[in-house]
Amino acid sequence: xxPPKIHPLGDSALLCSLPAPASLPQQQRIWNLAQLAAQxxxxxxxxxxMNNLTLFLHRPVRDLDTLRERITQAWPGxxxxxxxxxxxxxxxxxxxxxxxxxENVARHTGLSREEVIRRHxxxxxxxxxxxxxxxxxxxxxxxxxxxxxxxxxxxxxxxxGSVGIGGEQTGIYPMxxxxxxxxxxQTALHLFDPAQEPPTLLRPGDHVRFTVERIDA
Numbered sequence: 412x413x414p415p416k417i418h419p420l421g422d423s424a425l426l427c428s429l430p431a432p433a434s435l436p437q438q439q440r441i442w443n444l445a446q447l448a449a450q451x452x453x454x455x456x457x458x459x460x461m462n463n464l465t466l467f468l469h470r471p472v473r474d475l476d477t478l479r480e481r482i483t484q485a486w487p488g489x490x491x492x493x494x495x496x497x498x499x500x501x502x503x504x505x506x507x508x509x510x511x512x513x514e515n516v517a518r519h520t521g522l523s524r525e526e527v528i529r530r531h532x533x534x535x536x537x538x539x540x541x542x543x544x545x546x547x548x549x550x551x552x553x554x555x556x557x558x559x560x561x562x563x564x565x566x567x568x569x570x571x572g573s574v575g576i577g578g579e580q581t582g583i584y585p586m587x588x589x590x591x592x593x594x595x596x597q598t599a600l601h602l603f604d605p606a607q608e609p610p611t612l613l614r615p616g617d618h619v620r621f622t623v624e625r626i627d628a
Contacts, residue, residue: 496616507627509597546585546603565591
């Protein structure tokens with residue numbers, strides 16, 4: 412796998428980016444690089460994204476070429492299989508008021524409500540990165556047959572804990588927010604709490620398993 416392209420962001424950050432499409436092995440290497448770079452004296456914060464990693468620096472670095480070379484030399488040794496995330500179970504109430512779009516997904520996919528729930532809760536999802544809002548996890552692993560387009564017109568407010576499908580991904584809204592994903596259920600777990608350390612329940616590399624708490628009509 413070719414090393415990332417490295418670009419300065421101002422004089423106090425570096426962006427390390429890989430070409431599309433995103434894949435789990437690429438993301439795992441990014442997470443490994445993040446763990447390694449977080450130990451470097453120059454680095455104040457690491458922020459993994461989809462196919463990229465941003466390194467924020469304590470102060471402007473005059474010799475960015477040295478840091479670029481350090482990243483390039485480390486890359487070949489960052490084997491994807493060495494990254495091990497946690498397994499996090501998310502109990503979900505599917506359907507009813509908790510999942511107002513479950514029927515939409517069933518109609519779009521040609522599956523029954525029960526089969527949508529079965530396949531969604533059978534998946535092994537991996538958190539690729541956090542974005543959109545604090546604690547919102549973009550996850551890979553949705554069964555292709557469950558992919559459903561977002562709403563053409565987003566809702567003004569989606570409740571915290573809503574579990575949705577947006578295209579080929581599934582995700583959980585950590586707080587009330589506008590949004591266009593197809594909401595099929597809801598969890599009572601708190602995805603974001605600024606008083607906790609870390610403040611987010613999910614982290615890049617975690618494996619997420621949805622469990623059926625109950626199904627509402």
